[in-house]
Amino acid sequence: MRSFVVCVLMLGALAVLHVPTTPTLVAQDKKKDKDKGGAGTIEIHEGKDGKFRFTVRDAEGKFLANSGANNFATEKEAKEGVVHFQAAVAKAKVVTLPKDDKDKKDKKDK
Secondary structure, three states, X not given: OHHHHHHHHHXXXXXXXXXXXXXXXXXXXXXXXXXXXXXXXXXXXXXXXXXXXXXXXXXXOOEEEEOOOOOEOOHHHHHHHHHHHHHHHHHOXXXXXXXXXXXXXXXXHO
8 A cells, every 4th residue: 555655756846846837938949940950050051153052041040151152062062161161160269359350361261
């Protein structure tokens, strides 16, 4: 009898812990993840000039980045560019340049 009571109490505790606190938000999040792919997308597209580029968007479809001046002759090359981009971003560290250093770099590049 004692083990039966312990099992009932444990099941009750699990049931309480398992109930989502905001079921409508959970349903909305799952729908958003399904519609947008969850983490965001990298879109490869062909421009009017016949060259391929990529655009990075977040899970809501907002623009984050693109391949910029880098364009690719083929879709395969664009996909390889995406792989390089993903690897670089995964290992990148964020730095904030002082205004003077940025101005010097911009003048040096010109």
